[in-house]
Amino acid sequence: MSDVLLQSLITGVTIGSAYALVGLGFAIIFNVSDVVNFAQGEFVMVGAMSAVSLLAVGVPFAVALFLALVIAVCIGLILEKFAIEPAKSATVVSTIIITIGASIFLRGLALLIWGKDFHSLPAFSGETPIHIGSATLTPQSMWVMGVTAVLVFLVHQFFNRTITGKALLACSANPIAASLIGIPVKRMMLFAYGLSALLGGAAGLLIAPIAFTSYDAGMMLGLKGFAAAILGGLGNPMGAVAGGVVLGVLESLGAGLISSGYKDAIAFIILLLVLFFKPQGFFGKAGEERV
């Protein structure tokens, strides 16, 4: 029994790390513009699928990963520049609908380019697992957790230690006042989308060797990442990270202890419960407006 728990914990933290990165992307864009970017999951898919294609045409592994990240970031920048920015006078809800449209578009585009086949990436460094009791920890799991930890640390430092990070937060609080003290709000938005796409793309690359990827892999990952962000309190980047890990662990515990058929259901039941009983999430501040 304890082995099942341990194994679930390892698997859960691994997959939860991917949710955390996606959730972090949600939180960053929400922070800057109050918009929930439902194309977030597509960044994950684009990252993984691009790497698969680059490897297939013989690009060296490390270079392929790097280029795949660049492609994901470009998609993020293009999305902001050509779909979000032109609609800058639209309401938040309209902008959210635009991101849903963009995600359907990107998924369709991926279907045309890559077809319906499932793909996988080779593990970053070997397949020899480490045994802990009867549970196993694969090298790729360690990659996922390690890289996620580093990225989360960097983003945390960025928002808390740098003026550019503060400037990004200022754009979310009051774009007009931000522009009047010299912050280029448009460029900040572009930056936020690029950063979110980078995190999403990285998540895609990290888990592609564990979970298969396909043109529609982004949808489920996007929704799980959204659940993570809600769980942590939308707009709280570190809350989203914690939410992602918690979600991953609960999901894999549920799969291990109850039935793996309920794996996805568990995530969404948690999402619904949080929305019903604690809509501001566990680390979020209740919304209030000062008059």
Next chain:
Amino acid sequence: MDLFLEAENITKTFGGVAAIFNLSFATRKGSVYSVIGPNGAGKTTLFNLLTGIYQPTSGNMRFEGKSLVGQPPHKISKLGISRTFQTPQIFLNMTVLENTLVGCHNHGSSGFFSGALSLPSSRKEAARLEEQAMENLVFCGLDHLANRESDALPYGELKRLEVARALSTKPKLLLMDEPAAGLNDSETGEMGELIRRIQKLGISVMLVEHNMALVMAVSDGLLVLNYGEYLAEGTPEQIQNNPKVIEAYLGMGDD
């Protein structure tokens, strides 16, 4: 006369209604220049034009010889014009110090990675900017609140925080939109004193204000607007004795 802020025949219409019509004026470096006029005279519209929030329908505006027309707000801020609002526009998701620190945004150069990794160079810079921000808080009498969340501050302190933040952009010209609105008499007195100290720093001030005692006490020059048009310009004494101004404020005696 040195070129400072000049407006030449600026007009701003909103769907056929002219909020500002054919207005020209110039301000001197180092002065406190106030814009007064009855409600709806176009004073706030003028500030929005000068800071790039609105673009003029026609006319020219120059700051130190550089055209302001067509420039977005963040570029105008870089030219050295900053402003405060009638209702404080504070970043309520940050502390008092952070609000002021963000104003230093243009004076920092460290990028994403050096900042995130907190390399020594960027740490030194962060310390320098924090020191600057702190000086501005001291200047506005807010240093004891530096680490307070800004959404917990009373109104009068939010107004001064906005001034501290604006000063952090190192402006040459500070536009203040009704700094005394909503303040009590003693707070208004403090605000007047703050404006004088800002002037002593060598920063020119342009003021929109309804509190005439404050305006007359701090202004070197006054511009009076009425329905978006130039009505009069002069020193406080000249304006107080100008029959056209008295008429615009009090109405004609015989109707």
